[in-house]
Amino acid sequence: MLLNQKYEIFPNEEQKEMLDRWLQYCRQTYNSALLDKQRKYRESKESYRRKDMQTQLKMDKKNYPFLKEVPSQPLQEVFLRLEKAFDSFFRKDKNYPKQKKYKDYTSMTFPQFGFNAKGNRMAMSFSDNGKLYNTKPKLGEIDLLLHRPLEGTIKQLVMKRQGKRWYAIFSVERQGVPSEMDPNNAIGIDVGLHKYAVLSDGREFENPTFLRKKEKQLKIAQRKLSKMKRGSSNYRKQVMRIRQLHEKIGNQRRDFLHKLSYNLSRTYSVVCVENLNIRHMVRNRKLSKSISDAGWGMFRQMLSYKCEKSGGLLVKVEPHYTSQDCSSCGERVKKSLSIRTHICTKCGVVLDRDYNASLNILQKGLEQLLVTN
Numbered sequence: 001m002l003l004n005q006k007y008e009i010f011p012n013e014e015q016k017e018m019l020d021r022w023l024q025y026c027r028q029t030y031n032s033a034l035l036d037k038q039r040k041y042r043e044s045k046e047s048y049r050r051k052d053m054q055t056q057l058k059m060d061k062k063n064y065p066f067l068k069e070v071p072s073q074p075l076q077e078v079f080l081r082l083e084k085a086f087d088s089f090f091r092k093d094k095n096y097p098k099q100k101k102y103k104d105y106t107s108m109t110f111p112q113f114g115f116n117a118k119g120n121r122m123a124m125s126f127s128d129n130g131k132l133y134n135t136k137p138k139l140g141e142i143d144l145l146l147h148r149p150l151e152g153t154i155k156q157l158v159m160k161r162q163g164k165r166w167y168a169i170f171s172v173e174r175q176g177v178p179s180e181m182d183p184n185n186a187i188g189i190d191v192g193l194h195k196y197a198v199l200s201d202g203r204e205f206e207n208p209t210f211l212r213k214k215e216k217q218l219k220i221a222q223r224k225l226s227k228m229k230r231g232s233s234n235y236r237k238q239v240m241r242i243r244q245l246h247e248k249i250g251n252q253r254r255d256f257l258h259k260l261s262y263n264l265s266r267t268y269s270v271v272c273v274e275n276l277n278i279r280h281m282v283r284n285r286k287l288s289k290s291i292s293d294a295g296w297g298m299f300r301q302m303l304s305y306k307c308e309k310s311g312g313l314l315v316k317v318e319p320h321y322t323s324q325d326c327s328s329c330g331e332r333v334k335k336s337l338s339i340r341t342h343i344c345t346k347c348g349v350v351l352d353r354d355y356n357a358s359l360n361i362l363q364k365g366l367e368q369l370l371v372t373n
Ligand SMILES: [Zn+2]
Pocket: 326, 327, 328, 329, 330, 331, 344, 345, 346, 347, 348, 349
């Protein structure tokens, strides 16, 4: 089943000019192929097919190098449109195809999107930060507003001008996502120090109180130890006590993480988390203690195999800017770790910092899932 999902895109002035130019080149190609077809028929009563048009386009590109500015996919798709127009005419559904005027020709089609089988980018794809992307020296990145998640495998992209606005219309195939993986049932999770996990549906999971109690006990015990005389019998007893506390905390944390990951993997079919480089983060000494204790790596591992077991999927996304970017408009709002609220300077949205991050993680994960499918 193919479905169209339409999103507004926001090209800057330069990009708008280029898109407009591409449309004009497509329109000219359409019109000149139509003329060629009519001439051929007049002169020899022979039909002029798509293959002939493509041969002509190759020659045209040599004579008119500006045609090379347009990616070849939408330029070639023009002939398919012409063919369809004649088919409708012969079926008596429509009038004889006419030369297209500026206002009649408002869209171009990219019959492929994302990455090819070899993993190379097609003419249009999503960039790493989720924008519409065309190879750098040309269009570059265009902002788009994913007001609802893309659901399915992207089969083609139509870029359309309507008045002064531009839209991206994705043709999406639903079967692309395995049936048991319902993207509507996806969740983004932000793990952190303040709350253990914040979910993109608004749920929050605190570190359990008994764990925090034990951690306080541990801190006190460690302080006590530092005042004791090294090697004394009291010192050795205290070391034992601390070791036992560590063990208890470890067990309780593992227990907590097992329950949490089990619960999440049974509730959601697609779970998106950050692919945090723990080793890199632990180098930051101030954070190091709590991070290595928080067992984030263990949590991710548990999630991974539990999701797999229940027929779901764990998607790991790159952590760049997930806490900075605005989940509602995409604006990058720089903020230090101590700032707990995301206040967007562009669209004005105000969200809990971690909740905003969880929404970004979900969006990134879904995009990743769709592009790799
Ligand atoms: Zn915003």
